[in-house]
Structure formats: structure tokens, C-alpha cells
Amino acid sequence: MPASATHITCSSLSFAWPDGSEVFDSFQLSVGPGRTGLIGLNGCGKSTLLRLIAGELTPSSGRVATVGDIGYLPQNLVLDTTLRVDQVLGVAAKRAALAAIEAGDVREEHFATVGDDWDVEERARALLGQLGLGGAGLGRTTGELSGGECVLLRLAALLLARPAVLLLDEPTNNLDLYARRRLYDAVDAWTGVLVTVSHDRELLERVDRIADLRDGEVTWYGGSLSAYEEALAVEQEAAERMVRVAEADVRRQKRELADAHVTLARRRRYGQKMWDTKREPKAVMGQRRQTAQESAGRYRIMHTARLADAEERLGEAVDAVRDDEAIRIELPHTKVHPGSEVLLLRDVRLAHGIRVPGEWDLRGPERVALVGRNGAGKTTLLRTLAGELAPASGEADTRVPVGFLPQRLDVLDDGLSLVENVARFAPGATANGIRARLAHFLFKGTRADRAAGTLSGGERLRATLAALLLAEPAPRLLMLDEPTNSLDLSGVRRLTSALEAYEGALVVASHDMPFLMSLGITRWLLLDEEGLRDVDPGRLPGAGPVEA
Structure with missing residues (x-):
């Protein structure tokens, strides 16, 4: 079907969860050809809308109509680890038929399976190469691939199928710098209808229009994210x-x-x-x-x-007037004086065999960006510095109080309120004092009494950050592991504003380059097979054009 004929239409669409929570009521939407960035606050229904369009959810009333077939990449991708790469790509049957024909089996059923797709293997391997998966042979299983590689493999399957409508939900969340650049190239080359939910600024700079979902309605803005923000x-x-x-x-x-x-x-x-x-x-x-x-x-x-x-x-x-409150706090007790030794690594071998040879130290209120490919060991290094893992050998010595914000945000007790959670980290603080400080993190009044288990992803990150920064003693080394995953654009701004008030040493592992650039990073560290070393951010792998 020609790209000019493809579109998505939602007519009088209503949807509520089984507990009665309403997401959409008589919702209207029409999406035409081109690349659309769907943005909005956490919890406004962006992912739910994509699932409704993809047919994974059924509306309680109204209808979703699409012209052309749909390809959908969910936010939390789960692949059967026993599947082979060619099965995920949807070319296993054609490969088997081609192999049978080449072996002399000329039954009609094999030719019917192949159809006109005689170069399917070559196209599949070429596409894997373009996405940086050239080493992922068609016969390998997904269990041998990293999480980021599985996301790219699923994207490769969608691109190979050439759907008229492509839906991407936070596609860059678990991708390293290399993989992100390859996904950006795939988006740049896409024709037809593409809708992506994302907080990734670089990805949203590549769209043709922004759809801002707020209070159950969509407002359209022509151009990329920058044009939207100006308007x-x-x-x-x-x-x-x-x-x-x-x-x-x-x-x-x-x-x-x-x-x-x-x-x-x-x-x-x-x-x-x-x-x-x-x-x-x-x-x-x-x-x-x-x-x-x-x-x-x-x-x-x-x-x-x-x-x-x-x-x-x-x-x-x-x-x-939008109520996008910013976090405003003062954290004088986190201050680290210039030259003060914060941590020291000496000939460290981490768990899983990752080595950081030689000596490396951090002094004063440095702001360090920790980058590297998926699987390079960034999370393992942070967990070692936080004292959660012991090094297999060598010395990893932290000289100041540490706060660690893990990727999985499991610091809080889901059964306790926010006030009770913060009290675990600051047992000497009064309940009123905790409430006053939580208000600076936008948990005012009864919001501070909510159970941690009821929070959205963005609220949970904000609450976890509050618990860490309000701890006693205050952390003078704060380490964050992929903190912007699943945050909306407003949440990223709030996180940035909170970190502006932090006066200690900061180490952030992230693939989100615009976010890192906004933090005033003073030192960039690359962790790879050669160890840990300083690097010029302009020369980071994946920062420039990607070669096929």
C-alpha cells in the first residue's frame, strides 16, 4: 500500500482499566504519513494508546482503524530465549524452504513458501549488519544476545516485514550509544507512518510533528521537539x-x-x-x-x-498555564571541597571478570559521565562502588558517604508511605521535617502519605532521589544508573533541576547524551574491554555517523 494511503484513526475511543481507572473518554486521533513523536506526562496514557492501536488492548467503546499492517515495538520487550534469530525475524520457514530446494527437493510447497523472496537471507543479514548485529548469526538464539541487542533484533524484524504503520514505545531505553545511533538512522530512513513514544531528545529531533497528549486530548505541533518547545x-x-x-x-x-x-x-x-x-x-x-x-x-x-x-x-x-513545577532544594551538607579524595580504585577486577587496571581516583565535586556499550560493566562498577558487590580483587575504596540510585529503583519499601521510607534513611528527622523536605520534591500534603508501591515510574524515581538526598549522613558521592529511563520530558527536567542543587561528587551512567550534557559534566569516562579511561565526549563511540 502506498505511504500516502496509510493512517491511524481513533474515533470516540474510551478505555478504562479493570479497577475502573479511566484512561480515555471519547478520545479522537488521526495520524497521517510521516514521523510523529507522541509525548506527555508519565501516566497520561501514551503506552496504553499504542497498545490500543496495535490491538493488544480492546477499547470499551469507540474504534481504532488503521490502513495498512502494523509493526509494534513495546517498551518492555520480552523474547523467548530459545527462539533463533531467524525465527524472530520471521524468515525461518523461507530459509528452510531455500535450503531444501538447494538440496534438490523441488516440491511445490517449498517454492510456494519462498514466493518471490529469493534473497531473504541476504536482506536479513544486510539489515542485521546495518543495525550493528552482524555478529548475530541467523541460527543463534536470543538467549545469547544482550537486552539492547534483543531490542534491535525485534526492530530488524519489523523493518524486514515492512509494515505500513510502525509503533515504537521508548525504543532507546536500553540501547547504548552505538545502538541508539543505528536506531536513529533507521528512523531517518523510515517511510510511511511512524509513531514513537519517547523522552529521547535526539530521537524526537528526527520527527516531523509532535503530538502532545494531555488531559485525554492531543494537541499537534509541526516540526521537531525544539520547534514544539519554542511554540x-x-x-x-x-x-x-x-x-x-x-x-x-x-x-x-x-x-x-x-x-x-x-x-x-x-x-x-x-x-x-x-x-x-x-x-x-x-x-x-x-x-x-x-x-x-x-x-x-x-x-x-x-x-x-x-x-x-x-x-x-x-x-x-x-x-x-501548565503546572510543571520544578524541584527546588538546597543541600549544603552534600558539599565536597575541591581536591578532597572521594574514591580510589587500584587494580580492580570486578565480578563477571571485568577489569579496571591501574589506579583511578575521583577528587572534589567532580561530575562524571560513565559511558560504554551494553554489557561493558557500568552497573557492576557502580554497585561495587556502592558497596553492594565486593571486588574479586584489588581495592575499591570510597572515602565519603554514598548514595546509589539503581536502574530498577528498588530502594523504597513498597508497603510504606513516602514519609516512612525517608524516615528509614533519616531516622533522626521529625515527621514534620520530612514532610517539609518532601514538599520540595513535589510530594506535598497527602501525596507524602502515598504508599511507594502506588507511584508511577517518574514519581518513584523522584521519591527514591528524595530518600537518598535527605538521608543522614547526606551523600557526598551520588551515583545514578540510567536515571532517565521511562521518565517523561518534564521528569527529566525535574531531575536535572534537582541535581543542580547537589554539591557533592556525581557519577552518572547513561546513554542519554542530551541529559548528560545538561548536568555540567566535568569528566567523561569510557568503560570497555580495555578498562576505564578518560575520553573526549566528541569522540565517543556512537556520537558520530554510524558505518554499516
Whole structure:
């Protein structure tokens, strides 16, 4: 089907989870050819929408219509580890038929299986090579591949199938710098309809339009993420001006209503005086009193209605201003003085055989980016520095209090409230003191009483960071392992603002280059088979064009 005919349409779509939580109500959407970046706050329904379009979920009412077949890459990909690569790619049957024909078996069923796809093996191997999976032979099993390689393998299967509509849900989450560049190239070359849910800035700079999902509705913006942010800034500036205008109108209407009450009170006093002095016949005065009361009622209703209208306009103006609060904290107890020794590694061999030969140290409030391929050992190194793993040999000595934010965010006790969780890390703090500090992390009032197990991914990361940074003693070395995975763009901004207040040494393992660049990194370290070494970020593997 030609690309110009492909599209996605959601008509009066409604969906709720079994517990009654409503996600969409009479939702409308129409997506045409080109690359669309679907963004929105954590929990707004982005992944649910992709699953509805892909047919993995059934709407409670309304319908989803697509023109052309669909390829879907889920956020949490699980592949059967016993499957061979050619089975995942969907070419196993054709390979078997080709092998039978080459061996002299000319039964018609083999030719029917192959069809016109005589070069299927060559195309499959070429595509694997383009995605950096040239070493993944068609006969290998997925159990021999890393998590990032499995994501690329599933993407290769989708590209090989050439669907008219391609849906990608956070496709770069578990990809290293090499793999991300290859995925970016695949997105650049895509024709037809592509919808990606992502917080990856580099990926969103490659889309043709942004679909902003908020409060159950989509607002469209032409261009990439940068164009969206510029347009949104203009919108928000105008919305804030409208709030100021509406606030002034409400104040004016309140003054006019108050003046009206004073005027009516004067009229009532004058009418009563006329009644008391009986200067006119009783019937005439009675008629005048009735007319005055009716007039006063209309006058009061008019000004009350004007105030109500002004307050309604103010409410609409306030609703148009986005509430993207930033984390604002001060952490003076985390300060590390320049030159102070923070940690020392000497001839370390980590678990799983990873070696960091020679001596390496970290001094002062350095901000270190730890990069490397998937499987290079970044998480193992951080866990060793955090004291969770003992080195197989050598010395790994940390000289200051440490806080470690793991990828799986399992620091919190799901059965405890946020206040109770923070109290585990700061037993000397009062409940009121903990609440006051949690408010700076945007957990205000009753939000601080929520059980950790009920939090979304972005909320959980924020709560875990709060627990670590509010600990006693305060961490002077903070280590983060892929902290932006599954965070929306607002969550990434909030995380960045929180780390701006941190005055200790910082080590961040991440494949998210824009996020790392926003942290004021002072030192870039590459961990690979040669060990741990300083590297120029401009020369990082995967930072430039990818060769096939």
C-alpha cells in the first residue's frame, strides 16, 4: 500500500482499566504519513494508546482503524530465549524452504513458501549488519544476545516485514550509544507512518510533528521537539498574560460589586427615610419601594453575573498555564571541597571478570559521565562502588558517604508511605521535617502519605532521589544508573533541576547524551574491554555517523 494511503484513526475511543481507572473518554486521533513523536506526562496514557492501536488492548467503546499492517515495538520487550534469530525475524520457514530446494527437493510447497523472496537471507543479514548485529548469526538464539541487542533484533524484524504503520514505545531505553545511533538512522530512513513514544531528545529531533497528549486530548505541533518547545513557550507566555488580564478583571468586578452594594444600601436608607416621614401617599411609596427592590435585584444580579463571568475566564486562563513545577532544594551538607579524595580504585577486577587496571581516583565535586556499550560493566562498577558487590580483587575504596540510585529503583519499601521510607534513611528527622523536605520534591500534603508501591515510574524515581538526598549522613558521592529511563520530558527536567542543587561528587551512567550534557559534566569516562579511561565526549563511540 502506498505511504500516502496509510493512517491511524481513533474515533470516540474510551478505555478504562479493570479497577475502573479511566484512561480515555471519547478520545479522537488521526495520524497521517510521516514521523510523529507522541509525548506527555508519565501516566497520561501514551503506552496504553499504542497498545490500543496495535490491538493488544480492546477499547470499551469507540474504534481504532488503521490502513495498512502494523509493526509494534513495546517498551518492555520480552523474547523467548530459545527462539533463533531467524525465527524472530520471521524468515525461518523461507530459509528452510531455500535450503531444501538447494538440496534438490523441488516440491511445490517449498517454492510456494519462498514466493518471490529469493534473497531473504541476504536482506536479513544486510539489515542485521546495518543495525550493528552482524555478529548475530541467523541460527543463534536470543538467549545469547544482550537486552539492547534483543531490542534491535525485534526492530530488524519489523523493518524486514515492512509494515505500513510502525509503533515504537521508548525504543532507546536500553540501547547504548552505538545502538541508539543505528536506531536513529533507521528512523531517518523510515517511510510511511511512524509513531514513537519517547523522552529521547535526539530521537524526537528526527520527527516531523509532535503530538502532545494531555488531559485525554492531543494537541499537534509541526516540526521537531525544539520547534514544539519554542511554540509552547510562546503559548505559555500568552497564557500567563491572559491570567494577569483575567485577575485584573476579577479585581475590578469585585470592586464594582462592592460599590453596587454601597449604592444599594444608600438607596435602601433613603427609601426607608421617605417611608418613615410619610411624605407621599402610602400606595405611591409602596409602588416606589417595589420598583426600587426590583431594580436593586437586577443591579445586584448584573454585577454578580459579571464577577462570575470574570472568575470563569480566570479559571480558563489558569487552566491554560501548565503546572510543571520544578524541584527546588538546597543541600549544603552534600558539599565536597575541591581536591578532597572521594574514591580510589587500584587494580580492580570486578565480578563477571571485568577489569579496571591501574589506579583511578575521583577528587572534589567532580561530575562524571560513565559511558560504554551494553554489557561493558557500568552497573557492576557502580554497585561495587556502592558497596553492594565486593571486588574479586584489588581495592575499591570510597572515602565519603554514598548514595546509589539503581536502574530498577528498588530502594523504597513498597508497603510504606513516602514519609516512612525517608524516615528509614533519616531516622533522626521529625515527621514534620520530612514532610517539609518532601514538599520540595513535589510530594506535598497527602501525596507524602502515598504508599511507594502506588507511584508511577517518574514519581518513584523522584521519591527514591528524595530518600537518598535527605538521608543522614547526606551523600557526598551520588551515583545514578540510567536515571532517565521511562521518565517523561518534564521528569527529566525535574531531575536535572534537582541535581543542580547537589554539591557533592556525581557519577552518572547513561546513554542519554542530551541529559548528560545538561548536568555540567566535568569528566567523561569510557568503560570497555580495555578498562576505564578518560575520553573526549566528541569522540565517543556512537556520537558520530554510524558505518554499516
